[in-house]
Amino acid sequence: MKLDSKIPEGPLAEKWEKHKFNLKLVNPANKRKYDIIVVGTGLAGSSAAASLAELGYNVKAFCFQDSPRRAHSIAAQGGINAAKNYRNDGDSVYRLFYDTIKGGDYRAREGNVYRLAQVSVNIIDQCVAQGVPFAREYGGLLDNRSFGGAQVSRTFYARGQTGQQLLLGAYSALNRQIAAGKVTMYNRTEMLDLVVVDGKARGIITRDLVTGKIEAHSGHAVLLCTGGYGNVFFLSTNAKGSNASAIWRAHKKGALFANPCFTQIHPTCIPVSGDHQSKLTLMSESLRNDGRVWVPKVARPGLKAKDAANIPESERDYFLERKYPSFGNLVPRDVASRNAKYACDEGKGVGSGLAVFLDFADAIKRDGKKIIEAKYGNLFDMYQQITGDNPYEVPMMIYPAVHYTMGGLWVDYNLMTTIPGCYALGEANFSDHGANRLGASALMQGLADGYFVIPSTIGDYLANLGWSDKVSADHPAFKEALANVNARLGQLLGIKGKKTVDQLHRELGLTMWEYCGMSRTEEGLKKAKVKIQELRDEFWNNVNILGSGNELNQELEKAGRVADFMELGELMVDDALHRSESCGGHFREESQTPDGEALRNDDKFAYVGAWEYRADNQPEVLHKEELLYENVKLTQRSYK
Amino acid sequence: MKITLKVWRQKDNNSKGAFKTYQLDHVSSDMSFLEMFDVLNNDLVQKGEEPIAFDHDCREGICGMCSMYINGRPHGPLQTTTCQLHMRSFKDGETITVEPWRAAAFPVLKDLVVDRSAFDRINQAGGYVSVNTGGVPDANEIPIPKADADKAFDAAACIACGACVAACKNASAMLFVSAKISQLALLPQGQPERKTRAEKMVAQMDAEGFGSCTNTLACEAECPKGISVTNIARMNREYYGAKFSSENV
Amino acid sequence: MNWFTNFFSSSIGRKLVMALTGLFLILFLVVHLAGNLQLLLNDGGKAFNIYAHTMTSNIFIKIVGYVNYTMILLHVIWAIWLTRTNKTSRPVGYAVSKNSSTWSSRNMGILGTLILLFLVFHLQGFWYRMHWGPIDTVSYDGEEYRNLYAVVDFAYSHLWYTAIYVISMAILAFHLYHGFGSAFQTLGLNHVKYNPVIKFIGVAFAIIVPALFALIPIVMFLN
Ligand SMILES: Cc1cc2nc3c(=O)[nH]c(=O)nc-3n(C[C@H](O)[C@H](O)[C@H](O)COP(=O)(O)OP(=O)(O)OC[C@H]3O[C@@H](n4cnc5c(N)ncnc54)[C@H](O)[C@@H]3O)c2cc1C
Numbered sequence A: 001m002k003l004d005s006k007i008p009e010g011p012l013a014e015k016w017e018k019h020k021f022n023l024k025l026v027n028p029a030n031k032r033k034y035d036i037i038v039v040g041t042g043l044a045g046s047s048a049a050a051s052l053a054e055l056g057y058n059v060k061a062f063c064f065q066d067s068p069r070r071a072h073s074i075a076a077q078g079g080i081n082a083a084k085n086y087r088n089d090g091d092s093v094y095r096l097f098y099d100t101i102k103g104g105d106y107r108a109r110e111g112n113v114y115r116l117a118q119v120s121v122n123i124i125d126q127c128v129a130q131g132v133p134f135a136r137e138y139g140g141l142l143d144n145r146s147f148g149g150a151q152v153s154r155t156f157y158a159r160g161q162t163g164q165q166l167l168l169g170a171y172s173a174l175n176r177q178i179a180a181g182k183v184t185m186y187n188r189t190e191m192l193d194l195v196v197v198d199g200k201a202r203g204i205i206t207r208d209l210v211t212g213k214i215e216a217h218s219g220h221a222v223l224l225c226t227g228g229y230g231n232v233f234f235l236s237t238n239a240k241g242s243n244a245s246a247i248w249r250a251h252k253k254g255a256l257f258a259n260p261c262f263t264q265i266h267p268t269c270i271p272v273s274g275d276h277q278s279k280l281t282l283m284s285e286s287l288r289n290d291g292r293v294w295v296p297k298v299a300r301p302g303l304k305a306k307d308a309a310n311i312p313e314s315e316r317d318y319f320l321e322r323k324y325p326s327f328g329n330l331v332p333r334d335v336a337s338r339n340a341k342y343a344c345d346e347g348k349g350v351g352s353g354l355a356v357f358l359d360f361a362d363a364i365k366r367d368g369k370k371i372i373e374a375k376y377g378n379l380f381d382m383y384q385q386i387t388g389d390n391p392y393e394v395p396m397m398i399y400p401a402v403h404y405t406m407g408g409l410w411v412d413y414n415l416m417t418t419i420p421g422c423y424a425l426g427e428a429n430f431s432d433h434g435a436n437r438l439g440a441s442a443l444m445q446g447l448a449d450g451y452f453v454i455p456s457t458i459g460d461y462l463a464n465l466g467w468s469d470k471v472s473a474d475h476p477a478f479k480e481a482l483a484n485v486n487a488r489l490g491q492l493l494g495i496k497g498k499k500t501v502d503q504l505h506r507e508l509g510l511t512m513w514e515y516c517g518m519s520r521t522e523e524g525l526k527k528a529k530v531k532i533q534e535l536r537d538e539f540w541n542n543v544n545i546l547g548s549g550n551e552l553n554q555e556l557e558k559a560g561r562v563a564d565f566m567e568l569g570e571l572m573v574d575d576a577l578h579r580s581e582s583c584g585g586h587f588r589e590e591s592q593t594p595d596g597e598a599l600r601n602d603d604k605f606a607y608v609g610a611w612e613y614r615a616d617n618q619p620e621v622l623h624k625e626e627l628l629y630e631n632v633k634l635t636q637r638s639y640k
Numbered sequence B: 001m002k003i004t005l006k007v008w009r010q011k012d013n014n015s016k017g018a019f020k021t022y023q024l025d026h027v028s029s030d031m032s033f034l035e036m037f038d039v040l041n042n043d044l045v046q047k048g049e050e051p052i053a054f055d056h057d058c059r060e061g062i063c064g065m066c067s068m069y070i071n072g073r074p075h076g077p078l079q080t081t082t083c084q085l086h087m088r089s090f091k092d093g094e095t096i097t098v099e100p101w102r103a104a105a106f107p108v109l110k111d112l113v114v115d116r117s118a119f120d121r122i123n124q125a126g127g128y129v130s131v132n133t134g135g136v137p138d139a140n141e142i143p144i145p146k147a148d149a150d151k152a153f154d155a156a157a158c159i160a161c162g163a164c165v166a167a168c169k170n171a172s173a174m175l176f177v178s179a180k181i182s183q184l185a186l187l188p189q190g191q192p193e194r195k196t197r198a199e200k201m202v203a204q205m206d207a208e209g210f211g212s213c214t215n216t217l218a219c220e221a222e223c224p225k226g227i228s229v230t231n232i233a234r235m236n237r238e239y240y241g242a243k244f245s246s247e248n249v
Numbered sequence C: 001m002n003w004f005t006n007f008f009s010s011s012i013g014r015k016l017v018m019a020l021t022g023l024f025l026i027l028f029l030v031v032h033l034a035g036n037l038q039l040l041l042n043d044g045g046k047a048f049n050i051y052a053h054t055m056t057s058n059i060f061i062k063i064v065g066y067v068n069y070t071m072i073l074l075h076v077i078w079a080i081w082l083t084r085t086n087k088t089s090r091p092v093g094y095a096v097s098k099n100s101s102t103w104s105s106r107n108m109g110i111l112g113t114l115i116l117l118f119l120v121f122h123l124q125g126f127w128y129r130m131h132w133g134p135i136d137t138v139s140y141d142g143e144e145y146r147n148l149y150a151v152v153d154f155a156y157s158h159l160w161y162t163a164i165y166v167i168s169m170a171i172l173a174f175h176l177y178h179g180f181g182s183a184f185q186t187l188g189l190n191h192v193k194y195n196p197v198i199k200f201i202g203v204a205f206a207i208i209v210p211a212l213f214a215l216i217p218i219v220m221f222l223n
């Protein structure tokens, strides 16, 4: 299979404009004859569903929560990037493009990323027009901050709830179309399979999570906007329901899965407090703008936050400031995370041993409590609520946690997967972040995909297809898919083993974290592969799901998702194993510089690794999309 | 810690429900309230008993999905979401009663899970600014006084969990609805549709079967996001103004 | 339904009726109190009887009176309507309830009903007698007046009668304790600068006015 990224020819800055011109258009009067299925109504899905409905298409949208407004996007705290250069600090589309490519450790496509930087500007305009209450300055204009290691202030934010406000904006646009009858919204409905007929995506199979009813929906195109799969690790900052099922089923129907092992580990999360831990809470990394990361120079096992003040300045190791004098505490996420792990590996971790301090004492001394409170008040409150410690008085404790998955379904420049008619948007695709995502860029990508890219690119496919070319939901392929879904649910319910879904999921998560987490070795990954296979076997023989399929059954929902994680986990390990370089979020211990920094291997690995599913329990096949860099020079990242 | 839990169990919307009592012997005070439920559910499954259904997703206090009425208060003893409540807020040996939100407009779907789609329908009635994607002015074209933007944000911080409805003796949704109406009434973007928005959203709120506001202020006291009842006053003004001056007869 | 009826049957419109009628009744209470306080003048009831006479004969005051009856009726009818639909909004209650609101605010319906019962009793006892009942007359400066003062004086010589009045005023106090401020919120009058003022006046009003009303039967009983 030849992977054609469909990146348009021509100079970087003209690619998108030219491409839009070359795409076929659907006659406005015909748009209402097309049915588009949008699975997932987070930032990517809501914005896509609303924008497509505005154009005139009929949209059916699905989410598993009780309302689109609850999608995981709601939890994003820090902000969204845009190359507005409102600060006159030297920002530009090109700089945002460059930073994102470099931040992604040169594993993303130039063309895609440049387009992302271009439309970033429109996103802010769009959101403001919807009434999103971004932070403002006293003069009434929009405020910006520097975020996640960027050296310009290009991040727009709405206190610590940017994702919430952006999602509510997209949700309001979606609501408007629901009211207009252009979008039919299916809440509490989960997609369980993709239906492919003669090589084209034609619809989906869903389960109504309240009644258990299994249904077929057909359409001219299917958009998967179902978010990331960080919950493979059981513990992550993702919402509990975040899952890979939709994209995994699409993968098994022929969509290639790109760079599955590229996982982002976020440095500023609240450490695990015990075996009962069900998820990890992220503290926005904007905290690193003022907080200083440190551990004691000599190991002090069990050191509590309230005793931190007893450690004199001379006995503290501000390890990020020491190792990376120019970026200090603002190094990218992967660097900050890895260094925290090293400190703990050396036994210098504080608290449970798996934590480092993030200290605001100096910032409070410098700026006063009021300013710090204005900036981080809600984060501090959240921290205190969860841990019982007051960060105005004692340092926070933080530890890295899985946060984002750069990998996802392989898509071309049009966001189409390798299955014609099946698209992937937002975190569900692999497209723009390479091996590591910069802060405040996921929101940007999700909205870019939904508001500005898909409305242009989908028309080309639809126009070529023709509105009369639609497969009805009575087609035998749908019947077959329905039967398969029912059989699988029946199988899960029939196992009646001894372990709960959560127990098995937790075991999978521990294995993934241990061997396919912050740093990886060939030996460990090989071990993990065997372990995952064993776990998967155990899952299918020993899981216990009570109740039936004809009712609200949360264990059954979880089981379906974990079953897919059990397969995806192995693919992540395969991908990590084959990529014997260190890059971005993927740190291979065998590939490092003499002073312990990540060592990329551009000669061998400057490609997108896209995996093809063949059959159950058969190795997946790797396809490579070579990455061409015509505009930026590949350099080793250095934050010294 | 030892905890006795009295939990509302109900098979589905058509069945009658009842309280069931559970004993938990090894609860850590660092657990979140929902983690305590995870542990209980895990035990139940292993005993062959169906686990308790409850809504949750982000477990960070922002998605608004979690919704338990704990010991007589929505989201329990602290002014926060259920998922952000920790067992350290309870005493060893305490009996905790957990019920679903109770409101005609929020039918119980199972155990502690209720249907809050009424909130979506209210927003669909007018909780938006009618702009299409594209063709909008530059974001800095309209300066907005910081004070207004801040007030709009305060209202927009609502997470639609429904604690206001659960807390109100009339199961009134005024705090929720007024937060949206206020956000958009405070911003220049919301002006063109200001009147119809107020009229339509209130009409939908009434059609859903939520009660009126007696101004007991229980909603504000229980709101995990601190949404203020000044929004309700603003909504009242907006509504009177709209009803008496709009051209919708 | 046209917009007008639609408005007054909406959740917010119905509350506007409550607030406007309630505030009118509050004003009425002030006027009524001013009149009643004349019962405490040591003039054998002269000022009070003349006042009572004017209240029943002056055409302007008669109109105000009818407005007042209408207001009470509206307040009561809307109260019943509102309270009943509010109840249907929560058909199934909670097993355990800890309240984060004042008792008065949660029991306006009960308080109102008790006030209504009191009103019936009160009107029957004084207002009805004054208008249509058998009643003695007195003459001041050659003019005949119905001696309502005597009726009142006689009534308040009974402990149970006085007690009913005092208790009812306590009930009114609770109704006003919530109602006064609530009416402003309903009208949309909520402002950081004035909220404390409204709150203060509301509480003061809820205590002072019923207290003065209650003082009258107490003093007359003790005399
Ligand atoms: C705590 C946290 C903070 C973050 N902060 C930032 C930040 O500051 N800046 C930034 O740029 N990024 C941030 N991110 C990343 C960013 O929030 C996400 O990457 C982004 O919101 C993903 O959006 P999405 O639309 O792709 O998916 P989601 O928002 O995850 O939406 C997924 C949707 O798919 C639906 N769905 C999933 N599976 C199915 C199925 N099988 N059937 C039906 N529906 C399904 C869900 O119901 C949901 O509607 C943060 C992430 C986290 C976890």
Ligand code: HEM
Pocket (backbone or CB within 6 Å): B212, B213, B214, B215, C015, C018, C019, C020, C021, C022, C023, C025, C026, C029, C075, C076, C079, C080, C082, C083, C108, C109, C110, C111, C112, C113, C115, C116, C119, C175, C178, C179, C180, C182, C183, C184, C186, C187
């Ligand atoms: C002198 C007599 C009365 C006065 C001064 C008075 C005043 C008020 C005021 C100011 C309010 C607040 C309105 C608002 O919240 O906007 C109110 C509410 C109320 N009143 Fe009265 N009232 C009186 C008599 C009655 C009577 C006789 C009833 C009989 C049923 C009654 C029932 C109610 C109820 C139920 C409410 C609360 C409505 C709600 O918000 O749910 N009141 N009253």
Ligand code: FES
Pocket (backbone or CB within 6 Å): B055, B056, B057, B058, B059, B060, B061, B062, B063, B064, B065, B066, B081, B082, B083, B084
């Ligand atoms: S689970 Fe999201 S707010 Fe509690």
